[in-house]
Amino acid sequence: MTKTLAIDCMGGDYGPSVIIPAALKALEIHSDITIYLVGHQEQVKKQVSQFNPQAFDIFGDRLRIQHASEVIAMDEKPSQAIRNKSDSSMRVSLQLVCDNVADACVSAGNTGALMALATILVGTLPGVERPAIVAELPNKKNTVTHMLDLGANIDASAEQLTSFAMMGHVMCQAVDGKDNPKVALLNIGEEQSKGRDSIKLAGDILSKQAEINYVGYVEANQIFNGDVDVIVCDGFTGNNVLKACEGITRFLYDQLKVEFTRNWRSKLIAAMVKPVLKSFQKRINPDQYNGASLLGLREIVIKSHGSADIKATLCAINKAISEIERQVPQEIQNKVSHLVLPVEH
Amino acid sequence: MTKTLAIDCMGGDYGPSVIIPAALKALEIHSDITIYLVGHQEQVKKQVSQFNPQAFDIFGDRLRIQHASEVIAMDEKPSQAIRNKSDSSMRVSLQLVCDNVADACVSAGNTGALMALATILVGTLPGVERPAIVAELPNKKNTVTHMLDLGANIDASAEQLTSFAMMGHVMCQAVDGKDNPKVALLNIGEEQSKGRDSIKLAGDILSKQAEINYVGYVEANQIFNGDVDVIVCDGFTGNNVLKACEGITRFLYDQLKVEFTRNWRSKLIAAMVKPVLKSFQKRINPDQYNGASLLGLREIVIKSHGSADIKATLCAINKAISEIERQVPQEIQNKVSHLVLPVEH
Numbered sequence: 269m270t271k272t273l274a275i276d277c278m279g280g281d282y283g284p285s286v287i288i289p290a291a292l293k294a295l296e297i298h299s300d301i302t303i304y305l306v307g308h309q310e311q312v313k314k315q316v317s318q319f320n321p322q323a324f325d326i327f328g329d330r331l332r333i334q335h336a337s338e339v340i341a342m343d344e345k346p347s348q349a350i351r352n353k354s355d356s357s358m359r360v361s362l363q364l365v366c367d368n369v370a371d372a373c374v375s376a377g378n379t380g381a382l383m384a385l386a387t388i389l390v391g392t393l394p395g396v397e398r399p400a401i402v403a404e405l406p407n408k409k410n411t412v413t414h415m416l417d418l419g420a421n422i423d424a425s426a427e428q429l430t431s432f433a434m435m436g437h438v439m440c441q442a443v444d445g446k447d448n449p450k451v452a453l454l455n456i457g458e459e460q461s462k463g464r465d466s467i468k469l470a471g472d473i474l475s476k477q478a479e480i481n482y483v484g485y486v487e488a489n490q491i492f493n494g495d496v497d498v499i500v501c502d503g504f505t506g507n508n509v510l511k512a513c514e515g516i517t518r519f520l521y522d523q524l525k526v527e528f529t530r531n532w533r534s535k536l537i538a539a540m541v542k543p544v545l546k547s548f549q550k551r552i553n554p555d556q557y558n559g560a561s562l563l564g565l566r567e568i569v570i571k572s573h574g575s576a577d578i579k580a581t582l583c584a585i586n587k588a589i590s591e592i593e594r595q596v597p598q599e600i601q602n603k604v605s606h607l608v609l610p611v612e613h
Numbered sequence: 614m615t616k617t618l619a620i621d622c623m624g625g626d627y628g629p630s631v632i633i634p635a636a637l638k639a640l641e642i643h644s645d646i647t648i649y650l651v652g653h654q655e656q657v658k659k660q661v662s663q664f665n666p667q668a669f670d671i672f673g674d675r676l677r678i679q680h681a682s683e684v685i686a687m688d689e690k691p692s693q694a695i696r697n698k699s700d701s702s703m704r705v706s707l708q709l710v711c712d713n714v715a716d717a718c719v720s721a722g723n724t725g726a727l728m729a730l731a732t733i734l735v736g737t738l739p740g741v742e743r744p745a746i747v748a749e750l751p752n753k754k755n756t757v758t759h760m761l762d763l764g765a766n767i768d769a770s771a772e773q774l775t776s777f778a779m780m781g782h783v784m785c786q787a788v789d790g791k792d793n794p795k796v797a798l799l800n801i802g803e804e805q806s807k808g809r810d811s812i813k814l815a816g817d818i819l820s821k822q823a824e825i826n827y828v829g830y831v832e833a834n835q836i837f838n839g840d841v842d843v844i845v846c847d848g849f850t851g852n853n854v855l856k857a858c859e860g861i862t863r864f865l866y867d868q869l870k871v872e873f874t875r876n877w878r879s880k881l882i883a884a885m886v887k888p889v890l891k892s893f894q895k896r897i898n899p900d901q902y903n904g905a906s907l908l909g910l911r912e913i914v915i916k917s918h919g920s921a922d923i924k925a926t927l928c929a930i931n932k933a934i935s936e937i938e939r940q941v942p943q944e945i946q947n948k949v950s951h952l953v954l955p956v957e958h
Contacts, residue, residue, distance in 0.1 A: 516861060
């Protein structure tokens with residue numbers, strides 16, 4: 269089966285100059301995919317021929333351009349972007365998925381606008397009130413931990429946290445093939461009495477669900493332990509936690525470089541240590557985890573990091589391909605509808 | 614002037630076995646301090662003589678024991694601890710400060726209980742609704758960044774965030790001697806339109822304050838840049854961010870060790886690289902930043918990390934001494950009362 273991707277070429281900090289080479293690379297690697305490059309036709313064509321003048325000859329019908337005359341800026345207010353820009357590259361990309369022309373959409377654009385437009389155009393699955401952004405984080409046990417929500421929702425009610433937990437549970441089953449993934453709520457203490465009321469209530473609801481292996485609260489210092497498979501929180505907290513981790517990783521790496529340039533002796537050692545550090549950097553490089561799913565939508569929508577480079581963008585595209593193969597939204601629909609909870613309002 | 618400290622010996626994961634040797638070390642280093650070791654008399658005496666049988670002879674009247682028959686457990690519900698334990702080591706320590714017997718209190722105990730008891734017993738400064746936990750974080754510019762709240766309050770209204778910003782401003786002036794510290798609000802985007810309503814409103818209030826150098830929003834990946842001096846957020850977010858940073862630092866260090874033991878070549882390099890890594894570890898060791906102030910109280914209360922070891926506990930004690938010298942609560946009172954804002958309800 270051919271997998272078709274709609275790629276928003278105009279989003280992110282670097283736009284087509286990074287996204288188009290990543291898309292061409294994906295076409296080269298995966299012979300069974302077709303890509304719609306969505307964006308301003310002239311700009312897209314120019315960038316394609318700049319990176320590979322033979323691209324259209326090589327990939328033929330697998331490489332297509334879908335014109336979109338507008339671009340949603342990274343700092344544009346989502347409500348304004350939705351109202352005023354009916355032909356944005358982001359909207360056109362999502363529309364290709366809605367129209368069943370594409371199987372998945374990838375965008376590095378304005379997260380708020382992507383979330384709002386996807387919810388309006390693609391729609392959420394039955395039983396899902398709000399989508400959540402989920403990403404895979406590395407851990408000590410060399411597996412991955414799925415964490416959500418990472419910024420789709422500023423706040424989350426107990427019901428929403430519960431629904432995130434169920435979606436994470438299904439995601440982990442589908443992607444990692446784990447039968448009974450461990451699901452936890454992020455909180456500022458492990459004791460049942462701690463934290464926000466919404467979290468305590470979500471914990472109560474989840475602990476009554478036989479289908480979900482709810483293991484209680486985890487604190488943020490345990491995220492990278494690998495003791496649980498799914499960690500659930502509101503989007504404000506998740507986004508801050510993720511960005512703080514990015515920030516301190518860069519800080520620590522810089523500090524390590526400072527140590528290695530402190531004196532002639534450490535500089536000498538640095539020369540020898542280079543391959544080890546390179547391997548370390550490769551291992552901790554957040555790029556390899558780029559590509560966050562907007563979980564709970566009827567179709568596959570992948571958010572690439574705004575500052576993603578070519579390699580990282582390729583990871584987001586690969587993530588989309590893998591979700592098409594695993595039919596993640598269908599899996600969620602099948603299992604979440606089964607799990608739907610009688611929530612009292 | 615002699616500085617007197619009340620040290621809760623029973624709190625934290627290790628209790629007297631870590632806190633007492635740290636207190637004895639502090640007495641050795643600082644000739645101008647007096648310490649009340651607060652806890653169960655027999656246990657405290659036993660531990661003191663175990664670490665230094667001559668301690669009472671050496672330090673004389675500078676080393677005192679204040680008996681407290683009860684201990685608040687780390688996982689005890691604060692409301693219960695307050696109701697049921699009228700003679701806890703934490704309460705007795707705080708009482709010594711209230712009674713002007715001690716100038717500061719240091720506790721590694723249950724954060725929620727410490728916060729609640731301190732608010733009840735010590736009280737907040739005029740104009741301060743709720744105290745906030747503030748700590749110093751390292752940054753790229755080799756200065757420190759004061760971040761608050763780190764867990765005293767689960768949520769924070771716009772007015773509370775504003776008051777945290779003002780206290781952080783004064784703290785930074787008092788501790789770092791900076792005339793015009795840069796104060797920012799933590800948010801999930803830098804644009805004015807992003808984030809929670811409470812944050813937007815706090816931003817509006819702060820931007821109208823001529824006395825405060827409010828510079829707008831920062832995202833969590835900028836915490837360690839050193840571009841701002843004070844970062845303000847609610848306690849749930851702050852606590853999660855701080856703990857996530859702890860967790861990933863430990864994770865990265867472990868990954869680095871994995872790289873160095875990968876093969877005989879990397880092991881050989883590891884042997885040479887040891888002093889560099891040691892210096893790195895020392896530089897990034899969170900212990901040196903241990904000791905968070907409960908800012909906004911009438912007296913000095915320092916929270917030491919529950920898992921603090923002897924060195925880290927000593928840092929918290931040093932922090933208390935430095936706050937006594939700088940008369941932080943008085944400074945806040947002087948300046949916050951001057952800055953008090955006409956908040957509309």
